[in-house]
Amino acid sequence: MVFATALQLAGDPTPIDTLITSPILLLFFKFFLVALMIIYVIFSIVVIRQIAIMRQTLITTFSPVIRIAGYIHLLFAVLVLLLFIVIL
Amino acid sequence: MPEIFDGSQLDDEQETQSTVPSKEEVLDSVKKKRADRPVKKKRSVNEYSEVICNLPESTASLSSFAAKPKRVSFSTQAKDEEIILLLRKHPITQVKWIVIALLLTILPVFLPFVPFLNFLPANYEFAILIGWYLIVLGYSLESFLSWYYNVYIITDERVIDVDFLSLIYHDISSAKIDNIEDVTAATGGAIRALFNFGTVQIQTAAEKNEFEFEEVPQPAQVTKLLNELVLEEEREKIEGRVS
Numbered sequence: 001m002v003f004a005t006a007l008q009l010a011g012d013p014t015p016i017d018t019l020i021t022s023p024i025l026l027l028f029f030k031f032f033l034v035a036l037m038i039i040y041v042i043f044s045i046v047v048i049r050q051i052a053i054m055r056q057t058l059i060t061t062f063s064p065v066i067r068i069a070g071y072i073h074l075l076f077a078v079l080v081l082l083l084f085i086v087i088l
Numbered sequence: 089m090p091e092i093f094d095g096s097q098l099d100d101e102q103e104t105q106s107t108v109p110s111k112e113e114v115l116d117s118v119k120k121k122r123a124d125r126p127v128k129k130k131r132s133v134n135e136y137s138e139v140i141c142n143l144p145e146s147t148a149s150l151s152s153f154a155a156k157p158k159r160v161s162f163s164t165q166a167k168d169e170e171i172i173l174l175l176r177k178h179p180i181t182q183v184k185w186i187v188i189a190l191l192l193t194i195l196p197v198f199l200p201f202v203p204f205l206n207f208l209p210a211n212y213e214f215a216i217l218i219g220w221y222l223i224v225l226g227y228s229l230e231s232f233l234s235w236y237y238n239v240y241i242i243t244d245e246r247v248i249d250v251d252f253l254s255l256i257y258h259d260i261s262s263a264k265i266d267n268i269e270d271v272t273a274a275t276g277g278a279i280r281a282l283f284n285f286g287t288v289q290i291q292t293a294a295e296k297n298e299f300e301f302e303e304v305p306q307p308a309q310v311t312k313l314l315n316e317l318v319l320e321e322e323r324e325k326i327e328g329r330v331s
Contacts, residue, residue: 036219
């Protein structure tokens with residue numbers, strides 16, 4: 001720990017920083033985030049289905065707005081997934 | 089053989105003067121009598137409900153106490169069934185998730201002061217930030233859907249409780265007004281007294297013997313309306329009104 005502190009004071013990267021920013025760990029982190037986003041996109045699709053069931057059960061004048069909100073949410077989720085794949 | 093026993097001797101006039109009416113004739117006469125009988129129509133809710141006649145028709149889409157809501161229907165609604173009151177939880181009960189969503193939205197502003205993600209490259213930090221806001225959006229959408237579609241409906245024939253408990257499970261319970269045995273309104277606590285919302289408990293003789301309209305606005309008015317509907321159903325039975 002003393003050695004790590006000395007390195008930090010000298011401005012050199014500590015071993016832990018080197019480990020965290022290593023390409024292998026970052027790749028693993030990228031796959032983890034992309035997997036999470038894929039699950040979230042599936043969740044967004046389920047929300048669309050849920051909204052459809054709800055709209056069939058209770059029919060109101062506000063239902064089309066909710067349907068659009070659901071699709072915007074799904075679109076946002078897909079865009080974020082693509083963003084994760086591209087920039088990470 | 090005496091002539092009275094000889095059926096072949098009957099002439100046409102005697103055959104058409106049979107005293108026993110046919111089945112079709114009997115049915116026709118019954119139908120005619122029913123058609124001529126004056127039909128007692130069901131009364132409009134404004135005629136017998138003091139609660140409803142003092143309230144205007146609701147046009148607000150996000151109302152939690154909508155009397156005679158316009159252009160609202162539900163899947164199991166009968167052709168001549170009219171929605172009298174549409175209830176949701178009082179908006180004040182939704183403050184919790186709204187505040188949480190707002191706090192989650194502004195939380196990333198304070199992150200630079202906390203060395204939490206400094207070890208990651210900038211593109212990873214940006215990606216996590218975008219993902220964070222996506223999750224906040226999803227949380228807000230789900231919370232709103234839960235409030236908007238969990239409704240309690242009172243029609244002129246039934247009370248209906250629509251519950252969407254999770255993403256994939258929903259429960260729709262209904263009971264006829266005839267089967268309502270007891271209605272109780274409970275309002276406890278300073279917030280409920282201040283904002284006039286509470287729980288209405290309905291005891292029925294139906295399969296589901298208890299309905300709870302949780303945290304609805306104006307529970308006393310709801311109770312009064314249900315009592316008026318029960319009385320009207322009893323009057324309909326006594327007077328033999330067609331429903």
